[in-house]
Amino acid sequence: MMILSRLLGCQEQLGFLHQSKEELTDSHPVVCNRNILVELEEGVGVAVMKMKSPPVNSLSLDFLTEFSISLEKLENDRGCRGVILTSAVPKIFSAGLDIKEMCGKSAEHYAEFWRAVQEMWLKLYKSNMVTIAAINGNCPAGGCLMAVSCDYRIMAENPKYSIGLNETQLGIVAPFWFKDTIANTIGHRATERSLQLGLLYSASDALKIGIVDELVPEEKVLNAAAATMSQWLAIPDYARQISKSMMRKPTLDRLLTHRESDIQNFVSFVTKDSIQKSLQTYMESLKQRKG
Numbered sequence: 001m002m003i004l005s006r007l008l009g010c011q012e013q014l015g016f017l018h019q020s021k022e023e024l025t026d027s028h029p030v031v032c033n034r035n036i037l038v039e040l041e042e043g044v045g046v047a048v049m050k051m052k053s054p055p056v057n058s059l060s061l062d063f064l065t066e067f068s069i070s071l072e073k074l075e076n077d078r079g080c081r082g083v084i085l086t087s088a089v090p091k092i093f094s095a096g097l098d099i100k101e102m103c104g105k106s107a108e109h110y111a112e113f114w115r116a117v118q119e120m121w122l123k124l125y126k127s128n129m130v131t132i133a134a135i136n137g138n139c140p141a142g143g144c145l146m147a148v149s150c151d152y153r154i155m156a157e158n159p160k161y162s163i164g165l166n167e168t169q170l171g172i173v174a175p176f177w178f179k180d181t182i183a184n185t186i187g188h189r190a191t192e193r194s195l196q197l198g199l200l201y202s203a204s205d206a207l208k209i210g211i212v213d214e215l216v217p218e219e220k221v222l223n224a225a226a227a228t229m230s231q232w233l234a235i236p237d238y239a240r241q242i243s244k245s246m247m248r249k250p251t252l253d254r255l256l257t258h259r260e261s262d263i264q265n266f267v268s269f270v271t272k273d274s275i276q277k278s279l280q281t282y283m284e285s286l287k288q289r290k291g
């Protein structure tokens, strides 16, 4: 697909794609925002959302806001029926929530941040479009949440990449809707073990346990996603969308019902001295690992 080669080319521009710009070429509207590149191939009705927030595509408030707006625009575009979510940052899908957003900030900031995390998940999980994660790099915690919120996951078969909800390793707890989303994917028992131990699975183990649906060589991830997308789009939208909603509505409703208390829980948890200390220690350990 042309769209794929042009997006791969766009990766080279990462260093100077900071301004928002919109262009129309070959009938492919391209939107290059600060954090996410969106290209819609109109004839096919498929958009590729390419996360491009180096160094690790961490989910900052700014990133999450842009993600939700971009997805909503696609959702409202009748010409778009499917979205492939992938990364333009080499070796990283997403490092998950931006830990800096959870350290040393005000209660108001934490509430705003958490609402944006909820919004990203609500929009992605309930999307009427076919959503496919093309996982071309490491995918811990919030990155894994994004991936398991899609309809289908294809991961690069690179032994260096891992995926999972590793929150307990940071001394924090994945909220109930993270738990529900992964349990809907891999089942109760595997989720129990995975969450308690904060497991990060290698690509091959992720396939065995069902966090991902397919492994392909790294350079084929986008083509494989495009091929799977064609299969899913062959199903009439209406029937597929109702089936999706039937499976996901109870999980979505649970957060919608408890949205405000979930925000309060997050704020009271993240403002605890012990949690602040755990998060700061973890950030320092990431820096030390580098040196």
Ligand SMILES: CCCCCCC/C=C/C(=O)SCCNC(=O)CCNC(=O)[C@H](O)C(C)(C)COP(=O)(O)OP(=O)(O)OC[C@H]1O[C@@H](n2cnc3c(N)ncnc32)[C@H](O)[C@@H]1OP(=O)(O)O
Pocket (backbone or CB within 6 Å): 055, 056, 058, 091, 092, 094, 095, 096, 097, 098, 099, 100, 102, 138, 140, 141, 142, 143, 166, 167, 170, 172, 173, 174, 175, 266, 269, 270, 275, 283, 286, 287, 290
């Ligand atoms: C308190 C209440 C909690 C309620 C529940 C909240 C649910 C939480 C969900 C989450 O998503 S928490 C985030 C969990 N994420 C991780 O544990 C991933 C941490 N990162 C990594 O393991 C690695 O960075 C990587 C993704 C495997 C990439 O490794 P690589 O060697 O390529 O890069 P690094 O040198 O480690 O990182 C580069 C740079 O980026 C910073 N960074 C990494 N991850 C994050 C992050 N999640 N948030 C903010 N910043 C991050 C890292 O510190 C480096 O910074 P510099 O040293 O260059 O300044």
